[in-house]
Amino acid sequence: MFPLKGLATILLCNAGLEFHRFQCEGCFVRVLSETGSPTGEWNRIALLVWPARVAIVLLVAWMCLSGYWKHPSRYDLDLSGWVNADAPRLEQIVRRLIFEWGTDLAGFAAIGVLAYWALGNLEMRIGRWARLGLIVGAGVAICGLVRGGQLGQIPALGHLVLPLGAYGLGAWVGRACVRGRRAILWLGPQFGALLGVVGVLVLVVGWLSLQDEPLAFEPTAVGMGANRKLANKLRGTRDGADWARRVRLSGEDLNQMVGLGLSRVSPGSKARLRIEGGLADAELSYALRVRGKPRYLNLHFRGSARIDDGELSVQANRLSIGRVGVPWVVLGLVAPPIASTIRHDRDLRNIVGSIASVRMTGDAVETVFKPGECNNTFLPSIALAISGKPNLIVPTREHVRHLVEGSEDLPDGEGRFAELLRRAFDFARKRSIDGDPILENRSALVALAVLLGHERVESVVGPVLDDRLREISRRNLQGVNLRGRGDWTKHFYVSAAMALIACEQTSDKIGVLKEVLDAEDGGSGFSFGDLAANRAGIQLARVSTYNLDSARALQERLAVDFPIDTVFPEVADLPEDLNRDEFQAKFGGVGGEAYRELVAEIDRRLAQCPALR
Incomplete structure (x- = not known):
């Protein structure tokens, strides 16, 4: 470019x-x-x-x-x-x-x-x-x-x-x-006058904008029980076969979110949002300290915004800042350029572009998120932060202990993979009776990634194995194959862990896990079987944590004996060990037409697996 x-x-x-x-x-x-x-x-x-x-x-x-x-x-x-x-x-x-x-x-x-x-x-x-x-x-x-x-x-x-x-x-x-010199010397007084005018304008605007008292309204109370309900609403519902996410939030839900955000940034501030007849009426009193005294930046906005397939439009009907009311003519001139700037900004347009639609209907806002990073990671991250869940390391440690200590009687052969997955989700189901099924499913898959994926997963999650458990796992958890392939087991679980941990860990730590998959290949070349295992692990992570209903449904499905077709299809016929030249010649590289066709075939096979739907 x-x-x-x-x-x-x-x-x-x-x-x-x-x-x-x-x-x-x-x-x-x-x-x-x-x-x-x-x-x-x-x-x-x-x-x-x-x-x-x-x-x-x-x-x-x-x-x-x-x-x-x-x-x-x-x-x-x-x-x-x-x-x-x-x-x-x-x-x-x-x-x-x-x-x-x-x-x-x-x-x-x-x-x-x-x-x-x-x-x-x-x-x-x-x-x-x-x-x-x-x-x-x-x-x-x-x-x-x-x-x-x-x-x-x-x-x-x-x-x-x-x-x-x-x-x-x-x-x-x-x-x-x-x-010349005289003009250069004259710049000093000119700049001084300009700064003086700007300073006076700032003081006037500050005096008009800041007030001694906040706006007269009571903010929405923030409670842990309501937070958990809000977190589940943010996870939304599945909208169509492509994993789009539909989220509907009432005015009370939005006030709950705003209150939580302000409590982190400025505890003395408050805000209220009301939605009536397709218009949003927002009030904000932001607390500041000026010369040791509390002052408030009071904002009142009335208008609407909507998004249609990533295109943002804004309508501003009223805006007041402190004692100053912005004329509606000015709002009409300013709102379209602001929307255009957001649409064209390289960073903001990615966020707006991830939204299929936003509608204000009645007293609620309904948003449909397209499949992608915002859908798969950002919304779950917000939900976890709002729900106030404990650190992932604590429940993961319990799942690791349960799997390792019960590993003495594992079956031989292909059944080891399915049995470990069954035991993990059976334990998650039992712990979810009085707990959060999403947290338990996350912990179960991360525990399996620590034990069967790669030891460096533990360096990202945190210490979950002591010396005793580590020794038992090395002795009993060897030879766990997926469709007869040990490397597919690693790809399956490390990919699932990457999808889950990305919701709460920083990008540099996730990069460590991304390198793990490439390192495990041993330089053997591109494998569509590895790609299928990666995508299957990611899909299982998505289904197991999408919302409360999908989390519990998957527990019921995997907590009993199941055939391996439930979580992974037959992919032995897919091309393997392609060097760079072969991969480019046969499939046109990543993004080539033949490559996309084969990836679509992999996705079709994964869609036939009951646990991945």
Whole structure:
């Protein structure tokens, strides 16, 4: 993506600047005699034109390059970071974002300085106002190209407001620099006056926005029993055969979520959300301390938002900030650019794009999430955080002990795999009578991954084996094969553990488990059988923890004797041990048409397994 955009940026900027490169001493002399302009200023501009043109092309290219590759890291927060963020964590995030934005805007200001130097000599030919228009037009074009190169697509209007402001400030400084020492010295008082005006505006806005008392409403009470019900609602229900997730939350549920979030960030704050007739009425009193005294930022918003297949639209009917009411005309002008900015932002559009639809109906909000990361990991993470479940290590340790201590009488051969899985879910069913079946199913599969997948799974979960249990497991839990293949057992359970632990662990720890699967292959080449085992493990993890109903249903199915076809189909006929050249030639690599067809066949076979549906 970047090479094309960076190259286009460089060529367009260079072409625009080269258009006016012809100049000569006679032209300078003739124009100076007609306009009476100071010779020193034009001489300075003449000396700066070509260095500025070269520098602006290089700077634009560098900003596109560095911005495009750096942009994803600006919001590089693992899922647990968002779910478990508290006030210090959010403060750290804000500081980092301010630093990133500050350095980015400094680059646009530098472009403004260079643009004035590069185009400043054109006043002699086209006049002062025409030159000003050219500089402004160049700013819009260059800022649009740079921001587009950083985002990887055409930017929305909201993406250009701050860059154009920084560009204009830079052009102002550039004008003073070429006009001489007096103009440079005059910059100090001008900046001082500008900062003074901004400071006065900030004080006025702060005085109007901050109030001594919060808004007069009672927030929704937060209780553990209600939290668990809310957590189960967030897990939603299955919507269709492709594992889309439908979540319906009432106004009370949303207030519960907002209250939990505010309790982490600002315990003295409160909020209330009401949904009536397809419109949301939101009130927020955010507690601050100003000179040691409590003050409140009171916000009141009324409007609606909806998403249709990843397309966001926003309607704002009312907004008041403290004593200030924003006119509805301004809201009508601002709301569409905000929605457009969100739709075009590389990070936010991935979140919005993961949502099939959002509807405000009656007194509730109904959301359908598409299959993907947000559906499979982020929502379960929020549900776990809200429910206040204990650390996974505690129940996992109990499951490990149960499986290891009962391993003396395991059957031989193929039956060992099915029997261990049966015992794990039978134990999970018994513990779920007075507990959470989702937590118990997670713990059961992670315990199996520790014992049968790879020892490094334990380094991610935490210590669950003592020396005695480790010795017993090494003696009794060898030779557990899936369809006669020990490596498929490892792929099955490690993949299941990755899918489960990703809901609460950081990305670097999950990366350790991702490496495990590749390391276990021993460099033998690509195997569609391994891929089938991976996908089967992930699917079992998904079904076992999707919601309370699916968790209990799977316990009932696997807690009794079952054939291996229940959890894994026959895949011995799939291609194995393909080296890179063979894989590319026969299947077109990952994403090739033949590859996609075979993956679809694997998914079809998995869909025939009763426990994976």
